[in-house]
Amino acid sequence: MSNNEKKIDEISGVETTGHEWDGITELNNPLPRWWLWTMYATIVFSIGYMIYYPAIPLINEATPGISGETNRSVFMKEMAAAKAAKAGLIKKIEDSTVEEISGDSDLRRFAISGGRSLFKVNCVQCHGSGAQGSPGFPNLNDDDWLWGGDLDSIYLTIAHGARYPHSEETRSSEMPAFGKDELLEKDQIADIAEHVLKISGFEYDVSKEARGAPLFAENCAACHGADGKGDSEFGAPNLADALWLYAGTRQDIIAQINSPKHGEMPAWKARLGDASVKQLAVYVHSLGGGK
């Protein structure tokens, strides 16, 4: 390779690179001009690019570039713009009651889509991705509500939570532990359970139920009502319907009377803000069970 002599391929008349493999030589055809010029153009472009954008990595960070623009700053700008674009509707939601929001078709649509995404982030952990709930965590699709299913009640429940120790206005009630605290005898609890089975439409022991009915009226009706249909004032569940917060077997009912479990839900107004809670309320109300 040391000689500077040009080697010309005999057949094509084109200069060769001088490289040779088993008698095959490599032609040194010139690159197409347009290709070469494109490459030079990209080099020029890359210089401008390096000056304009952060480009050269240093020890702690990269050169800032005269634009100072990074993917992150662009993202932040876009987020701010998105927030600004929604500001008008958010303001309107803040200034309206949940009833008004639900009545205005534009606001309602905005609230439901906003509520849906808020729900996916904040609520699905307990209530499930389809708001279908699980034992101890209410199903929000159905028409059975512990603390009331109208827009205002749903709003208040989400805003202040239930039995949430850090909120003054939280929904609060507690069912006595009739067995554990020895308020009632074991037999009496079993008798009351038979009565609950009866009003729920299940099979029950007639003689036990006869003893249980007066006990129910005496101990339970104050909150659950004489007919067992519950009272959302106290978050007392409806015992006469087909739905159960925990489960509806004899054993489960006895366990609940003996030592009740109570659900707890955080207050969201302080965390998410009023507008978000209103959107959530309208969304939850739209799931089909809203009153």
Added chain:
Amino acid sequence: MATKGETVETFDAEAVNSKVARNLYEARKKVFPKRAYGTFRSLKWWVMGITLGIYYLTPWLRWDRGEFAPDQAVLIDLANRRFYFFFIEIWPQEFYYVAGLLVMAGIGLFLITSTIGRAWCGYACPQTVWVDLFLVVERFFEGDRNARIKLDKADWTREKIFKRVAKHAVWLLIAFSTGGAWIFYFADAPTLLVNFWTLKAPFVAYATVAVLTFMTYTFGGFMREQVCTYMCPWPRIQAAMLDEDSLTVTYNDWRGEPRNRHAKRAIAAGNIVGDCVDCNACVAVCPMGIDIRDGQQLECITCALCIDACNGVMKKLGREKGLISYATLRDYNANLDLATGGTGKAEDINPISTINIKAMAAARAEKTPEAENDNELPVAPSQVAHTTWRSLARPRTIMYSSVLAVIGFALLTVLVTRSRLEINVIQDRNPMFVKLSDGSIRNGYEIKVLNMIAKPRRFNIKVEGLPGAEISFEESTEKFGDAFNIDVAPDQVQAKKIYISVPKDQIKQSHSQFRLLVHEIDGDEKSEYVAKFHAP
């Protein structure tokens, strides 16, 4: 004897774009096509006028569709996802009509190519039409072939600068109107025109015009034959569609060869002479920069201008027209075999030329057997095959036509009988069903009613085949029985979330099918959707 005043202009024209002449590592050699006169040139003017007319004027045609739809006859409304073509309106899900049209266009091209060859390339392709248009401008400012070659070589004088600037200015104007016309297919043309000039049009309109202006200018002004030769796949594909009965522009060497510029002298010297006087007129007019006498080649777009040029020369010389002609390969081969005595080799050609035919006729008239032997014509003129319209009707073309007709008929049938009302249903899957406090089971559905005509309509939606079904909506738990009405705006989709609940005692199985029927209240149109109801 057959030559009457050989005052035929001979051109110093080189086939710069023929395969042998072009080197890959070499700048393009410019082609300076001369203006042609004749039948095919006239036909091309007509085709140019019609195709350009269609392109520029179509967006301005109006078509009344009532108050709720645009009145532009042809409109591709991307924003609203509608395609309007006169009386036809196509929604995105009906795009298969367009697919069907494309299939028809494809088969149409097969048909055209297998019968009349590359007629698309030579007459109707936008590249051909616009290059032709650009050449008109070029000729107007710079003159015909020789003047242009001279100007191209000349130094930059004031005159040359003026001519060049004027030419490019008009080219840019044409390019701009070409790009400008394109955008009118995608929005209401008069509105967009005003907005365009008042700078209120969307950015994409300006970008589209800019890109298309640039493309038209470069493709029509500079790249020209290179687009067809290097960029276009069509010439390569078409080779597969041509057969020996397809019309191609053919140089009939069986009557033209051996070519000779000095026929008189050659005849006097006792040489065989064909009809071709090697004047290069066919090369001079060729926009592709090739020599048709080299035979069929990929670069030839079959614009037939060489036929016009050659026929002019033949007429001047008093020889028969058609030395270059539209001919099928079958006829050409038959004639070549006649002229060569079956060898098919160029050097064996004893041309069936006008000169020879006349000489033989004269010899026969004199009845001198020697003369007949000396100037022997291999065949009688009546044996020469002439390509006629019969080549069009062949099994292949008849098959293409039938397929085309069948698809066309099927599309038309579907189009005429298509429904303008549709209902789509998406069932809630999370949760699949909800148990209510009275024990009944509820399913949720997002229904979409498509009112595909430009008129507001009211529809009734009814649940059928689901005993005890009750419909309720998002707003409350109130029940509305098994049917409700819905209003749908003109040409719109109306979505509605509905819940259907079935009492406990009516639920027999975990999956049951039912139908959601939709029918127009003030009309007959109906549609239905078979949906499922899930229960535990």
